[in-house]
Amino acid sequence: MNQARLIFLLVFVSILMNAEAGPISGAICSACCAAGAVACYSAAGFVFGTVTAGAGTPAVLIGCNTAFGKCMAACAVAGVAPAP
Numbered sequence: 001m002n003q004a005r006l007i008f009l010l011v012f013v014s015i016l017m018n019a020e021a022g023p024i025s026g027a028i029c030s031a032c033c034a035a036g037a038v039a040c041y042s043a044a045g046f047v048f049g050t051v052t053a054g055a056g057t058p059a060v061l062i063g064c065n066t067a068f069g070k071c072m073a074a075c076a077v078a079g080v081a082p083a084p
Helices: 003-044 059-080
Strands: none
Touching: 003 059
């Protein structure tokens, strides 16, 4: 096997290995964000997923939703980033 083909094979295999953990870490991150949102809603005395955002929504729930959105945005980056 020539040297160029061997280098290509090693690079290709290392890319595959690095890309495997990205979606898994993204899913774990998303689950942690959802657990945090459920805990935030529970601490406020509400059930996550049962309140619609409207004019009468308590400010604490808007804070929970904002934190959940920021957490999920960070997870979106973790889901596409390669991890060893």
